[in-house]
Amino acid sequence: MIRHLLIGIIALTTVFAAKAQPAFKGGQNALDNFLLSKIVYPEYSRQNCISGTVTVAFKLDKTGKVMEARVQNGPGIDLDDEALRVIRLTSGQWIIPADYSSTTYLFQPIRFDPDPTRCNSSTANDVQAAIANYRSRQELENAVTNYYINKYQGKADPSKESLIIALKKQLGFDDELVGDLLNQANEKLKQGDKEGACTDWNFIRNIGSDRADSFIEKYCSKKP
Numbered sequence: 001m002i003r004h005l006l007i008g009i010i011a012l013t014t015v016f017a018a019k020a021q022p023a024f025k026g027g028q029n030a031l032d033n034f035l036l037s038k039i040v041y042p043e044y045s046r047q048n049c050i051s052g053t054v055t056v057a058f059k060l061d062k063t064g065k066v067m068e069a070r071v072q073n074g075p076g077i078d079l080d081d082e083a084l085r086v087i088r089l090t091s092g093q094w095i096i097p098a099d100y101s102s103t104t105y106l107f108q109p110i111r112f113d114p115d116p117t118r119c120n121s122s123t124a125n126d127v128q129a130a131i132a133n134y135r136s137r138q139e140l141e142n143a144v145t146n147y148y149i150n151k152y153q154g155k156a157d158p159s160k161e162s163l164i165i166a167l168k169k170q171l172g173f174d175d176e177l178v179g180d181l182l183n184q185a186n187e188k189l190k191q192g193d194k195e196g197a198c199t200d201w202n203f204i205r206n207i208g209s210d211r212a213d214s215f216i217e218k219y220c221s222k223k224p
Contacts, residue, residue, distance in 0.1 A: 020097035022060050022106065024090065034093065035110060038086045040187045042078035043180050045112065048130035049119035050075070054083035055109040061102050064094035072107060077134045083110045085188075085196050140167050145206040152205075164208070173207045182211065194219055 024031035044050075054074035059067045066088050074080040087108060114122075147164045150156040168174075185200035198220040201212035 020099055022064070022094045022096050022100060025093050025095055031090070034090065035086050035108075038089050038191055039082060039110075039112075040184055041112065041114065042082045043177070043184055044078050044130075044134055046114060048127070048134075049114045049122035050077065050079065050127050050130050051111075051113045052077075052079050053109050053111045054079050055107055056083050056087045057105045057107050058087055059102055059105055060094055060096060060100075062096055062100075063092065064096050065091045067102075073109075075131055077131055079112050082112075085193065086110070089191065089193060137171060140171060144168055144171065144173065144208070145203070148206050148208045151208075168207060175209075178204055178207075178209050178211050185212070185215070189219070 024034070045052075052075045055072040056069055057072040058069040061067055069084050069087050071080045071084065074083065087110075144164055144167050147156055147160065151161075181200050181204050185197040185204075188194075188196040188200065198216065201215045201220065204212035205216060
């Protein structure tokens with residue numbers, strides 16, 4: 001699943017003007033290229049041509065491991081999750097000065113721009129409507145995933161499954177989406193991000209599909 005991306009990576013800044021700052025191995029260009037190579041455009045935002053900038057705040061320990069990563073500013077949708085994921089993948093890639101304080105937050109803004117060949121007709125109003133829809137549909141999505149989690153545990157009410165199936169259709173939780181999510185998870189697995197892949201596979205399972213079960217069994221510690 002190849003994504004055509006134009007990711008604007010803005011130079012790293014810090015809260016405080018410390019005497020010495022962490023440096024990504026290879027420099028800023030190496031950081032830019034690393035992030036660009038790791039980003040997998042999230043499925044909802046890809047389908048709806050959503051662009052945006054997500055600023056991630058994070059700390060580094062003395063070994064260069066990313067700690068306490070959080071979204072400082074973002075649209076509040078799946079782009080936020082992907083920005084956090086790729087920042088965490090930089091763990092161990094930092095040169096840490098001896099006098100650096102691990103209590104200092106670093107900030108990395110990441111710009112997402114979808115495939116222009118697909119999205120050149122998308123307007124700002126279209127994007128804002130898609131973002132609003134993402135937020136409003138979360139309650140329905142949770143109803144679906146909670147139902148199947150309970151079903152796997154033998155706790156679901158079978159009489160409600162027809163309603164859940166209708167919700168799945170409304171949300172677009174179909175075989176095509178599952179196929180796209182499987183490709184997305186595969187990209188993350190290739191990057192060595194088993195945790196990110198397992199998140200996608202478990203989501204597939206929790207919308208009532210068994211197409212990710214073999215991957216969960218092989219790579220993930222347990223089914224939810």
